[in-house]
Amino acid sequence: MTxxxxxxxHEGHINxxxxxxxxxxxxxxxxxxxxxxxxxxQPPALSFNTRRIVLESLxxxxxxxxxxxxxxxxxxxxxxxxxxxxxxxxxxxxxxKEAEELVDVVRIPYTEGISSS
Numbered sequence: 001m002t003x004x005x006x007x008x009x010h011e012g013h014i015n016x017x018x019x020x021x022x023x024x025x026x027x028x029x030x031x032x033x034x035x036x037x038x039x040x041x042q043p044p045a046l047s048f049n050t051r052r053i054v055l056e057s058l059x060x061x062x063x064x065x066x067x068x069x070x071x072x073x074x075x076x077x078x079x080x081x082x083x084x085x086x087x088x089x090x091x092x093x094x095x096x097k098e099a100e101e102l103v104d105v106v107r108i109p110y111t112e113g114i115s116s117s
Contacts, residue, residue, distance in 0.1 A: 001081035001103075003030040003072055005037050006051050007044040012111035014058075019108045020085035021060040029055050030067040030075055040070060073098050 002020045006013055006029070021027040031052055037044050044051065048066070055064045067075055076084065076099055083104045099105065 001028040001030060001076070001079060001083070002085040003032070003067065003075075004087075005032050005044060006055055007037070007046055009051075009054055010114055012114040015111045016085070016087065016108050017055075017058060017060050020106075021062075023085055023106055024082060026062045027060060028063045028065060028079055028081060029061050030065050030072060030079075031055065032067045032070075036068065036070055071095050073102065076102050 002016065004013075004016075017027065017029070031048065034044055034048050046054075052064050052066075055061050065075070065079065073095060081103055083106050084099065085106050085108050088107050088110055
């Protein structure tokens with residue numbers, strides 16, 4: 001499983017998703033809603049539905065689930081993934097530590113020089 005906004009899909013996103021899929025045989029992408037994204041940064045350029053459709057069209061993505069809250073621990077408990085693939089920016093706060101108690105976290109390196117945020 002991986003979590004993110006995946007707005008304006010670019011090479012860095014593709015590399016992240018491919019790496020995450022390589023770690024297992026079924027990749028669930030937890031996609032933040034527009035409202036959640038707007039609560040902590042600029043609203044997404046593409047709507048949730050558009051981002052979902054784009055992700056679902058990728059062969060490395062098995063399933064896209066809606067993430068309606070910034071905290072993702074409840075979703076991890078519900079989906080019960082074998083691991084959680086995250087970017088190197090993965091935080092150290094309470095919600096991150098709580099997630100790490102539930103699932104193995106694998107940090108995926110960034111693609112240098114690419115970002116849409």
